[in-house]
Amino acid sequence: MWRRIIYHPEINYALRQTLVLCVPVALGWLFGDLQKGLLFSLVPACCNIAGLDTPHKRFFKRLIVGGGLFALGSFLIQWLTLKGIPLPAILFVVPLLLGVTGEISPLHGRLLPGALIASIFTLSLMGHMPVWVPPLLYIGGTLWYGLFNWFWFWLWKEQPMRESLSLVYRELANYCDAKYTLLTQLTDPEKALPPLLARQQKAVDLINICYQQMHMLSANGDETHKRLKRAFQVALDLQEHISVSLHQPEEVQKLVEQSHAEAVIRWNAKTISARLRVLADNILYHQLPDRFSMDKQLGALEKITRQHPDNPVGNFCLYHFNRIARVLRTQKPLYQRDLMADRQRRLPLLSALRSYLRFRSAALRTAGRFSVMLMFGSALAMFFNIPKPYWILMTIMFVSQNSYSATRVRIQHRALGTFAGLVIAAATLRFAVPESLVLLIMLAITFISYVFTRQFYGWATIGFTVTAVYSLQLLSLNGAQFLLPRLMDTIMGCLIAFGGMVWLWPQWQSGLLRQNAHDALETYQDALRMLLGPEQSAEKLAYQRVLVNQAHNALFNSLNQAMQEPGFNSQYLKDMRMWVTHSQFIVEHINAMTILAREHTMLPPSLAESYLQSCEIALQRCQQRLEYDGNSSQTNVLEAAENINEGPITVLEQHVKRIQAHLSVMHTISSLAWSQRPQHGRWLVRHLRKS
Template sequence: MWRRLIYHPEVNYALRQTLVLCLPVAISWLCGDLQKGLLFSLVPACCNISGLDTPHKRFFKRLIVGGSLFATSSLLMQVLTLHGIPLPAILFAMTMLLGVLGEISPLHGRLLSGSLIAAIFTLSLTGKLPIWAPPLLYIGGTLWYGLFNAFWFWLWEEQPMRETLSLIYRELADYCDKKYSLLTQLTDPEKALPPLLARQQKVVDLINTCYQQMHMLAANRDNSHKRLTRAFQVALDLQEHISVSLHQPEEVQKLVEKSHAEAVIRWNARVISARLRVLADDILYHRMPDRFEMDKPLQALEKIARQHPDNPVGNFCFYHFSRIGRVLRTQRPLYRRDLMADRQRRLPLLPALRSYLSLKSAALRTAARFAVMLMFGSTLALFFDIPKPYWILMTIMFVSQNGYSATRVRIQHRALGTLAGLIVAAATLRFAVPESVVLLIMLAITLGGYLIIRKFYGWAMVGFTVTTVWTLQLLSLNGSAFLLPRLMDTLMGCLIAFAGMVWLWPQWQSGLLRQNAHDALETYQDALRQLLGPEQSPQKLAWQRMRVNQAHNALFNSLNQAMQEPGFNSRYLDDMKLWVTHSQFIVEHINAITSLAREHTMLTPALAERYLQSLEIGLQRCQQRLEYDGPGSDSNVLEEPEDLNEGPVTIVERHAKRILDHLRVMHTISSLAWQQRPHHGQWLVRRLRNK
């Protein structure tokens, strides 16, 4: 029981965040100086948003850099304010200067938000503390935060990676259940595939997260992580075999009508999904897995495959289920992968600065967006004669996310949560409650808020707003005076953040959809060149297969976000939804050919070269249809692939032929979709730009 409690992801996270916040408050309260403890506990907000609690092989180096940036930002804010420089100019210059961090690496880019929050929060302390006190507060708070988290990660060793691996296994179980519950319902891909695509997207996202964690920890070179590295390689094998599909609904229907194949296939799928859920708990709760056998379900499936040799469905399912069963039984991957060296590219400062000064830099656009929003917020505060507009500016920082949809949801939850929290706080301030009881209630609210913040951000904001008001009450004894101003500041900050995300260099996914589709086709072409080329390296094939899945994942994600954006073209997106469906079919065929290539079940060199040429022609035709604003008979479009129906068809040939069929359909869809495209902005560009 204690394992399920202490190792549960939400409980473990909530305990860590609550203790790092509340221990300084408890110590200062016992020492009779509660106000300093409350101020000290506010520093972890900067550390959280900067990702300084991320386990990393350069953990303490990142802490030093983060603490130095927080202290420097705080000192600059005070010095420049004392010299009479307007607040909008200070925030604009500071944001554009710190924006170069995003060009060094994505993880460094998170320090931008934390440093700006440190500078903004310093506004509330100006005039109340000596000029040296806030920078010292940030240095001490960051040191405490880092030491506590280092101790916590040492105490709960490997827990972040275990949580991600457990989620991967659980999502694979749900994906397997969902896929084979729709076995006889796949005749209409437009209805059957979207739920599968959504689950496949979650699996690939989690695998990508686990890759990043392994690279940040250098786990592939650390013997202490060997068991988790092996579990990750097993998950890659499972994802490869679970995600492949035959895509012959008529053959499935024939086999189901002639035998009890549907019940047997679902039996196998249920056994696999149940085992995956057990393994997910074993990984998370540090337990050794027990023995596993699925001989009887596999024997029943093999019998059906022998009884119907002309139907490919039985043999296809037996092939993949038998390999899944072997992996689950042995708990070892089918082959060893090179999980790659540290691929988290970090640019040195000077090259990063040169790249940052380019108008094509995403980091520059992000910094400029924040700079303009903060400048506008501080200017608006000056207009309304708000001397310290830190709440407006911090709201802008907290609700601004990478995309339109995420920002809109965060704004809704924060605004409604703040409103409800202020109402609750206004009611509770009327009661005369002893200080010790107030602190205990704040402790319980903080723990409860962190337990639900990942899934229910709005409800967590209700509790955090109450604790914030009571913190102000304990600091200045006038918390009730902050209620209405804080609500107005929150609403103003949310409106500014929303306007900035909509109008300031927005990254509309509908506009990026065409580029993502083009990039996905290029990744498929690279994979097929390796698969049908003269040399197949298992390590390179494994990495390329994941690149294929990630490229399609980016495409599918941009389509989903585009459908939630304002003013999108519904007819164009409906066509692209079908295009993405056929793209998913190609990904699954590449997954299947990858597993066959490692077992040397491939084509002769001459036949492989002919198929590769035809596939490259088909991919290039689809790319050109996306790239050129011209009629379907444009002279740049290559010739149709030649017909290769000669002799008996092998399983690899069957996959290649189906890829060709999907490419022909995608080319037709692209021609129709292009006529429905939006006629503004990026869409007026005749050719896609090379990255």
């Protein structure tokens, strides 16, 4: 039972965050200086936003850079204020100066909002202490935060990777269940495929997170991570075989009508998904798996396959279930991959600065958005005669996310959670409670809030608001005066953040659909060149398969976000959903062809070259349809040759022919979608340009 509690992801995270916040408060209370303890405990909020608790091989280097940026932002906002420069001008310049971090790498980009929150929080300290105290406070707080997290990850060395791997196995189990529960419903793709696509893309998202963690491990060659690396390679094999589809619904229906195959296939799938959930718990709770066998299930499926030799469904399921069962039984991957093949992109500072100074830089646009929002928020505070508008500015920072839909949801949760928290705080401030009991209640509320913050942000905001009110009450005894002004500040901050996301260089995902679709087609072309080319390296094929899944995943995610954005043509998005559905089919065929190529199921060189040329022609037709806003007849690409092979068609050829059929449908959908596309923004550009 204790393993279920102490190793649970949310409880483990909440325990770490609560301790790093409350230990300084406890020490300050014991030594009779509670105010300094409360101030010191506020620094970890900046560190959390900046991602300084992420296990990384350059952990202490990032810690030094992060603490230096916090101190720099704190010093700049005080020094420039003393020079008489207006606060809106300061908040316009500081984000643009610090925004270059986003060009170095995505992880460094998280330092910008953390440094801005440190600068904004310094506004509340100005006038109460010397100029040099807040920078030293941030340096000391960051040092404490880093040392505590280093010690915590030393105690729980494998836990972050175990949590991600456990989620991968659990999501693969859900995907396997959903896929074979809908076995006889696949005749209607409109209803059956969207939930399957969502499950598949969620699994790919989690695999990408694990892949990134492999690069950020503090010791890539450490033997203690060997078992987890092997479990990750097993997950890649499982995803490869589970995600492959036959795409012959009429054959599935025929086999189901002629035998009890549906019950047998579901029996196999249920056994696999149950085992995956057991392995997910074993990984998370540091347990050794027991023995596993599914010989009875495979025997029943093999019997049906022998009774119906002409139906391909039985052989298909038996082939993939056999390999899944072998992986689950041995707990070893089918072959070894080079997990470090993809090196994370990192730019030196000067190169990053050159890239940052271009108007098309995403990091510059993000920093510019923060600059304008913070400038407008501080100018609005000056208009309403608010001397220190730190709550408005911090609300802007906390609710601003990478996309419209995420920002909208975060704003709703933040506003409602703050309102509920202020109501609770207003009701409880009227009671005379001893200071020691208040601190214990704040400790319990902080722990409970962190348990729920990653899944239920709104509920967690209620607890954080209550603790913020009582912190101000303990610091300056003005918690009651804080209530109504902070509610108004929260509402103003949420409105400014929403307006900034809508009007300031928004990253509309519907506008990125065309670019993401083009990138996905290019990745498919590279994969087919490897699969049908003369050189077929198992490691290169495996890595290219991961790139194919990632490219389609980016396309699928942009479509999902575009469906929630305002002011776009729903008919165009409906057409693009069908385009993405056929793209998913191509991904699954490439997954299957990768398996066959690795097992040396190949075509004669001349036949493979003919198929490759035919596929490249179809891919180029789709790419030209995406690149040029004109009539379909203006594309100068030859039609794909038909009937390349007059003899018996092999399994590999079947996959190639289905890819060609999907590409033909995608070209038709693209042509029809142009008439329904939005007529504003980047859609006014006729030619597609590389970002």
